[in-house]
Amino acid sequence: MSENLVHLDKDPQFLVPEQAPTVLTVVPDPVVQAAPVVPLWVRSGRALKTAITHEHTKTAARAVARHGLYVAGGTRIVARRTWDGRTASRYERMLRAAEAAGNYEVAAEWEERGQRFRAERHRRRMDLLASPVDAAKTALVGTGMGMGALIGLGVALALATKDPADVITPLAAVVGLVSLLVTIVMVVWGPLLTIGPFLALLSLWAVGRHQKAAPAWALPARERDSEGEPITPSIVVKALRDLGVAPLRNAIKEMGDAGAAMLGPIRIAGCGVEVDVTLPSGVATNEVQSRRRKLAENLTRHEHEVFITIPEAARTVRLWVADSGALDEPIGPSPLVTDESMTANYAKGRAPWGQDLRGDAAALSVYQRHLLITGLSNQGKTAALRALALWLALDRSVEFWMGDLKGVGDWDMFDGLAARLIQGPTDEHVIEVIEMVEDAVEEMNRRLQAPPGTEFPALIVIVDEAQVAFMCPVKDDEKRPYGGAKANSRYYMAARKIHNQGRAVNVLLWQGTQDPTNENLPKLVREGAHTRASLALGTESQARMALGDKAVDGGAAPNLLRPGLDQGTLVVASAGIDIPKGQSSLTVRTHYISTDDAKEIAERARALRDGVTTLHTIERGEDRDPLADIASVVGTTARVRTKDVLARLAKLNEDAYGGWSFIDLKRVLDDAGAEPYKSDGVMVVSRDRVAHALANRDDPGSASDVA
């Protein structure tokens, strides 16, 4: 039988026990040690701690505490209201508050009211003493009359029904009604007694909850976070109390709950609220003003979101508090961009410049006012100045002479609009701009000498980056410095002359300057401007330079604007803008007009005009050959003074050479190799050198073109 057995294995000897398949067993890693067993009490402690500190537990505990405290707080509030209603304590408190605020007139009024209240109360009490007797009498008479009436009614009924029993029917009906009422009261009384206390508790809780009468820690997270919370009288009073001004703190403590009496109504003003605070006697307005940061933080705002100004009323500060974060929102586009049909009127119109903090439109009249805009670099000075010029350009009668001493093309769009446009940062540009301002002085003098009553169109002379002009170290051939602030400084004197006399004949100087110092913006020049505006600045002393002491003492603080973040926000001191009574300045968030938008507005302004040929000084005489012209005006004289050469050139061609300075002449001669030189102490041009240069010129015109 065994030979019939067929093995399924290929090789049955494979199954020999010693060659059986290897059995794999999992061997525990010897390195991993079994964790030591933590004692039960430690584990329980940890679990308890986790449970207690868990956010859910905290929230639940806070909720329990809060609602309990609402009841306690509500009881306190109701008790105080009741007490206030029944006693003279409210009058006492208001009297004390008015006294603490130094408001004696109001104090006298409260005292009188208190006395009136006491007298009334006394009368009521006396009435109360006599009233039980009166009440008993009234009840007796009332009952008697009532019964009489019911019996009378019963008699009438009995006569009608001919049933004598009906005499007492009405009386019996009333007795039945009374007994029914008694039964109802008896039924309801029990449950009422049971739920009454709960209802009372509920109403106390509701009062407490409504008044948020629980400490901050017990409030829900959403309410605990006071960042940007709305401004209420109690928050303002608390913020003032904690300002660190001792007399103010003491007075507010003295006033107790009546501290809010110091505040006027809290009004919505633009993207924030405004409130006037009448300070207690002994507290000066500038003491509050100088603590702006602390006040802002007490009001859970950033410093730049709170503005403190001094209104007309004595001992009063006006607080404007922005809605949290609202000042970081951009304001809308300029009407100049959105309203394509807008035109301007120099004399009667106002330039739409931006919005004040209250959200009202801030528009500036530029009529007969010199202008000065300062600020740190890159805060929007050029944009603000340009916005005014763009608006005014929409009055076709206005002529512009412009000098931009940065020259990166910010004013390019005025090409073909402005009669003169000089753009560039070099000394030569500075000199051209200064000569342009001197030309404006001449124009002003011409106008001043015109017959009285002559009307003159506005001539707006704009110098952007004017600090460059003040800092120019170059001297002219008469050794007069172009820059500086000396009596012979050319820009300084020209600016002062226009400031002194230009207004009446509509020759106005608008300057934009950066980072003012006494050197780059001399005192007399900054004070000659009627409209002074400042973007963010570094220090208070700079703010004083920019806006003047009066504005800064009245609360103007461009030094507290945030460089970079408050681009385009400026503080203006001017009679040309509506400033609330008593304030000395206005903070304006200007509309930003981008260069592309500015180009479009300038295009519209150009379309209003017949076509203006803009004179770029450096392009003057483009078609002429200055070296040849110099040779011709020198003529046959061996040496001619540079001054005379300039005068003769101007005579030869006013357009090409009228605005030439020594620098222009020198540049042409230097380029040609015919430098002017000194002879007998004066600069002269040599006939021979010029002739020689002319003869040797390879390519006539190219080297010496004034292009």
Ligand SMILES: Nc1ncnc2c1ncn2[C@@H]1O[C@H](COP(=O)(O)OP(=O)(O)OP(=O)(O)O)[C@@H](O)[C@H]1O
């Ligand atoms: N009204 C505004 N609102 C928002 N941003 C503005 C406003 N005005 C200017 N800016 C921003 O500020 C930048 C700088 O503006 P602008 O060139 O006018 O400054 P500036 O003070 O003249 O600078 P600089 O002194 O360096 O010439 C602009 O490119 C723009 O981004």
